[in-house]
Amino acid sequence: NAGVMQNPRHLVRRRGQEARLRCSPMKGHSHVYWYRQLPEEGLKFMVYLQKENIIDESGMPKERFSAEFPKEGPSILRIQQVVRGDSAAYFCASSPSVVASQTDTQYFGPGTRLTVL
């Protein structure tokens, strides 16, 4: 039973390029969460998605960032026109419940480490 998978594990982009981060949740999981972790800091919530729906994007920056979780395929976090401040580790988590609840356990992937030159 494979865990949450993220790719690539490391991504280097130059300023102004686009970054696409992929997350495949655990089998049977219908909820996906994205978090960002800056160096020496804790994780910050970005967005919560279910299949084909964005449920909560209150943590997403207003510009350049978008996320999707299509009916088929992985969830994608897309960062357009990257800047150096976007350099961070981006973690995806998934949870199994049909309806998200306070007791849900989130299963995290290994993260994608984005470096913007």
Place this chain on the structure above:
Amino acid sequence: DAKTTQPNSMESNEEEPVHLPCNHSTISGTDYIHWYRQLPSQGPEYVIHGLTSNVNNRMASLAIAEDRKSSTLILHRATLRDAAVYYCILRDTGNQFYFGTGTSLTVIP
């Protein structure tokens, strides 16, 4: 916007118990207390969660104060593999986990 307060770092000797404290004085009646840990260069990993009663599982125990304004994660016998950053998180009826900066646990052989 983190709702919990933890010491930045702690040390423990190998094979001794470790008590990791967490203050959450603004906790509401419906907030669950979750603990996760993050090993170096990895994603966070679930440890334990609870609401009011103390909880035990194969990894750890969670002791929750009667007024729920604080809790303690207990590792009964620390091993070198327990060296990690431990996050105490409140989960409310919303969708977010609020991660603070956590406690960095060092285990001394």
